[in-house]
Amino acid sequence: MSKRDYYEILGVEKNATPEEIKKAYRKKAIQYHPDKNPGDKQAEENFKEAAEAYEVLSNQEKKQRYDQFGHAGMGGASGFSGQNMNMDDIFSMFGDIFGGHFGGGGFGGGFGSSRSRGQHVNRGQNLRVKVSLTLKEIAEGAEKKIKVKKYVACKACNGSGAKDGSFSTCSTCHGSGQVTRISNTFLGQMQTTSACPTCGGEGKIITNKCTVCYGEGIVKDDEIITLNIPAGVANDMQLSVSGKGNAARRGGINGDLILVVREEEHPDLIRDDNDLIYNLFLNLPELALGTTAEIPTVDSKVKVKIDAGTQPEKILRLRGKGLPDINGYGKGDLLVRIHAWVPAKLSSEEKSLLEKLNLQPNFQASGQDQADKKDFFKKMRGMFE
Secondary structure (H helix, E strand, O other): OOOOOHHHHHOOOOOOOHHHHHHHHHHHHHHHOOOOOOOOHHHHHHHHHHHHHHHHHOOHHHHHHHHHHHHHHHOOOOOOOOOOOOHHHHHHHHHHHOHHHEOOOEOOOOOOOOOOOOOOOOEOOOEEEEEEEOHHHHHHOEEEEEEEEEEEEOOOOOOOOEHHHOEEEOOOOOOOOEEEEEEEEOOEEEEEEEEOOOOOOOOEEEOOEOOOOOOOOEEEEEEEEEEEEOOOOOOOOEEEEOOOOOOOOOOOEOOOEEEEEEEOOOOOOEEEOOEEEEEEEEOHHHHHHOEEEEEEOOOOEEEEEEOOOOOOOOEEEEOOOOOEOOOOOOEOOEEEEEEEOOOOOOOHHHHHHHHHHHOOHHHOOOHHHHHHHHHHHHHHHHHHO
């Protein structure tokens, strides 16, 4: 089942401002909030879908990748997947934009959540790695296993930071993770809410820290990650893999793994978007008499017939022999550009033969040939203007 367009999900145009996107998401989130639609699985899925769309479109870097490459540019994972995150994750990331609707008031504390809406949730840092791909891997897609050194959850304490799960409720915020202050101003009383300074917004305090991670819940370690890279990616394209970045302190939300594609140079083929270019050099007899040439493709070789009298700079198009479009819009072509190869040195006999040929009528350029040559260069110039 194909994923819906993020702009369509939120009901905004592609040129919508950040404020318009934020407003549209808030409207959808209130409409599909599971507390307003108890037992409605479709409403819950719509709620998560809207959160996924907002997570991408509210992030300028991810939005640019999505605008250019669509869902494929997100690496098969948007960096936020409703299937991988629960309601607490959604509120921890976006709860600040809802005001009174989602914050322990309004719709209440549904979903059977054990975490107060106001509690702070740590988020791990994103991890950026470069992945080198051959042209064949780009054409077919590839599965890559990479070894990265990153922060992972501490095994000794299961990422909690506490030895034997030893926590106590914060006495300052009483487990809410927030403190409220009321101050008197010339406009009247003003109420402000901020993260609890005692527990850092977590609502609980470790009473006995883990001796391995020293209460952080994360340690540095190597991890082997399997990546499924879609066909048609391009050099410098960035793909996002949700939750494969650095682990968060004390059981928070993992960061994303950002893959930066590095395309390895092919010995014979030159890439031009989804098309491939091959420069074929032929000598004078081959151009004049015709021949058969073997042309390399991404995964094999094909034979191409060169007609007698073929002119230099002619381009032969092998349809469908290029690279696939990352968004599934077919394949590019392989363009064979023919060049005349002229020997740098000649023997006395070769010079004599060429001098005799030069006197033959078929070796004299006619006026029409000159006109055709001018037309050719006009067309080429028009392509770059």
